[in-house]
Amino acid sequence: MEVDIGNALAEAADPGVDRSALEELDERVAAAHERIERGRADGEFGYAALNLPERTDPDAIREAVAPVADAETVLTVGIGGSALGARTITTALGPDAGANHLVLDNVDPEHVRRVLDDVDLGSAAVNVVSRSGTTAETLANFLVVREAMEEAGVDWSERTVVTTGESGPLAELATERDLPRLAVPEGVPGRFSALSSVGLVPAAILGIDLDGLLAGAREAADGLAPSLFDCPGYAYGATAVALEDRGATINAFMPYSERLEPFAEWFAQLWAESLGKDGRGQTPARALGATDQHSQLQLYRAGRADKLVTFLRPRERPEQRVPDVEHDDLAYLAGTDLGELLDTELRATEASLAEAGRPSVRVEVDALDARGLGELLYGMEAACVLAGELTDVETFTQPAVEWGKAAARDALAGESTERTRTLEEKSELHVD
Template sequence: MDVDIGNALASAASPGVPRSYLDRLDARVADAHERIERGMADGEFGYAALNLPERVDTGAIRDAVAPLDGAEAVLTVGIGGSALGAATLTDALDTEGEAYYLDNVDPAQVSDLLDDLDLESTAVNVVSRSGTTAETLANFLVVRDAYEARDVDWTERTLVTTGESGNLRDLADEHDLPVLPVPEGVPGRFSALSTVGLAPAAILGVDVETVVEGARRERESLAGSLYETPAYAYGAIAYALDARGANANVAMPYHESLETYAEWYAQLHAESLGKDGLGQTPVRALGATDQHSQLQLYRAGPNDKLVTFVRARDGPDVPIPEADLDGLDYLADSTLGGLRDAEFEATEASLADVGLPNVRVTIDRVDAASVGGLLYGMEAAVVLAGELYDVETFTQPAVEWGKEVARDLLRGADALDEKETLRVTRE
C-alpha cells in the first residue's frame, strides 16, 4: 500500500497541513508507535489485532471448513465486524461460488434471500463472539427453520465462529458442528484478517494464505515515522486535517469490487475514533459512479472533507469497440480501464483545483496479497489516529448502549421504566 498525501498539504489544499507541522507531529507518531508496539508485544486488547498476520492459523481455518467442501454458496450470518471484513474479501477477490450476508434484520431481505437460495448447496457460516448477539441469533434461527422446512440437514452445512461459551458454543457442541474460535483481544471491526473474516473466503476457494502474507508485508513496514510508514502517514494526515476543519472522510475506491471495502472502512473509522466529541464522519463513495453525483458537493460545497481515493496500478481490462457515433472520437483505441483511470485523474485534479484535501492510496492489483495489505494498513492507520486523538480506540460504548436498550424494548415496559433516558424520550 502506497499513500500520497501531497494534495492534503497546505501548499495544495485548504484546509491543508503545513509540512512544518508534519515534522512536529512525527515526534508524536514515534511515541504512538512505541505504545502500539508495546501493546502488540503484550497482546493487549485491541492492539492484538495488529498481530494477526503472524498469529492467525490458516491451517485450522482450512480444517474447519473442510466439511463444507463443495458448497456453491456461503451464507454468513453476522453483523458489523462479524460480516463486513468477510464481505470485503469475498467481494474483492475471485471466488469459486457466491457469498451472501445476513447482517441486518430486514424481514423482506431475509425472506427473499432464503427463497432464492438453493439450500442443498449453500453452507451457513454463523458468527458471534458472545454467541448471544440478538440480530445474529434471530437471523440464524430463521435460516435454520428454512433448512428444516425444505428437509435439508442444516447441521451438515453449518460452521460456527464464536467464543468459548455462549448459546452458539452450546449449539455447536450439541450438534457436533465445526467451530472456529474468535481471536482473543481483537474487537470485531478489526477481525477481517482472522477466522472471522477469512473463513467464508476459504470456503469459496480464496487463497487466504496469500491474503495473510500481504498483511504480513504491510506489518513489516510499520516504523516510528509517518515518513517511513504509509499507514501512519494516512492516519496522521487524517487526524491533522480533522483538527483543521476537514470533519468528513470520504472513502472512494475506483474499483467496483472494493465498494464493500468502503463500508468496512466506515465502520472501522467511526466505531474506533468517534469518541469524546472527536472523529471524522466517514462517507462511502465509489468512483466513477459517485463523481457523477457527490463530486458536485465535494468540488463546489464547503471545504470540510478529506477524500481518500483507492486504486490499483494494474488489473484486467476491456477494449472499447469502435462506434460510428458523433462526438465519441475520444474513445477511439481506448479501454474501460483507460476510461476509468482518466475519470480518476480528472476527479483528483478537480478537487486539487479548488483546494479540497485528497489522498491517493495505491495498491498493486485487486488481488489477495494487495487486499490483505490494504486492510492491515488501514487498521494500523486507525490505531495510530486513535493514539493521536487520545481516545479509547478499541471500545464502543455508544454501540453497547444501543444494544442494551434494544434488548429492553423487546423485554417490555418493566425493563424500559428502569431507563431514565429512555423514559424521558418516550414522554
C-alpha cells in the same frame, strides 16, 4: 500499499497541512508507534489485532470448513465486524465478486425472506458468527435460517460452521450438535478481526488464497516504522488526524473499483466506531468512483470545506477495450480501455478537487489480489490505531454501540431500566 498525501498539503488545499506541521506531527507518530509496538508485544486488548497476520492459522480454518467445502454459496449470519470483513474479502477476491457469498447482517424481514427464497439451501454453507453467542440480530436470523433449512428438508447441522467465543449459546450448540467450530481471537474487537477466522471462513470455503492474504498483511506489519514518511498506513492515519484538526471532519472514502465497494463500508465501521469518541472523529462517507463523481463531487468540490476525500485504486486492471465507433463526438474513446477511462476519471476528479483547493489523499495497491488486499486491510487498521493514539481516544471500545444493544435487549425482554425509560420518553412532534 502506497499513500500520496501531496494534495492534502497546505500548498495544495485548505484545509491542508503545512510541511513544517507534518514534521512536528512525525515526532508524535514516533511516540505513538512505540506505544503500539508495546501493546502488540504484550498482546494488549485491541493492539493484539495487529498481530493477526502471524497468529491466524489458515490450515485450521480450511480444516474446519472441509465438511462444507462443496458449498456453491456461503450464507454468513452476523452483524458489523462479524460480517463486513468477510464480505469485503469475498467481494474483492471471490470467483464471482461476492455473488456466491450472501450476508444476513440485518433483521429486515423482507430482505431476509428474499435472500432465503433465492438461495439453494441444500448446496449452501451457513457461516454463523458471534463472539458472545447472544447477539440478538444474529441469533434471530440464525433461527430463521435453521427453520427454513428444516422446511426445505436440509439438515442444517451438516451445513453450518460456527465462529464464536469460549462460552455462550452458540458455543453450547456447537458442542451439542458437533458442529465445526472456530474461535474468535482473544483481544481483538470485531471491526479489527477481518484477518482472523471471523473474516476468513467464507473465503476458505470459496477457495480464496488465505495464505496470500495473510502474507500481504505480514508485509504491511513488517513495514510499520516510527515515521509517517516511512509507513503508508501511518501516513494516512496521521494526515487524516491533521486534517480533522483543521476542519476536515468528514472523510469521503471513494474506491475506484466495484470489487472494493464493500471495503468502503468496512472502512466506515472501522473509522467511525474506533475514533468517534469524546467529541472527536471524522464522519466516514461512502462513495464509489467513477459513479459518484457524477453526483457527490459537486458537494465535495463546492460545498462546505469540511471534507477529506480518500481515493483508493488498484494499479493493475483487466483489459476491456472500447470498440471503435464512426461518430466524431466519440472519437476520443477510440482505442481506449475501460480501465484507462476509469483511471483517467480518478485523476480528473482529483484535479477538480485540487483546483478548488479541497484536500484529497490517494491510496494505491499494485493489484487487487490476495496479497494486495491483505496489505490494504492491515494498512488501514494500522492507520486507525495510530489515529486513535494521536487523538487520545479509547480506540478499541464502543460504549455508544453497547448502550444501544443493551437498550434493545431490555425492551425486547420487557424490562424496565434507565435505558428503556429513555426509549419510552422519546420526544415526539407528529406531522400528518
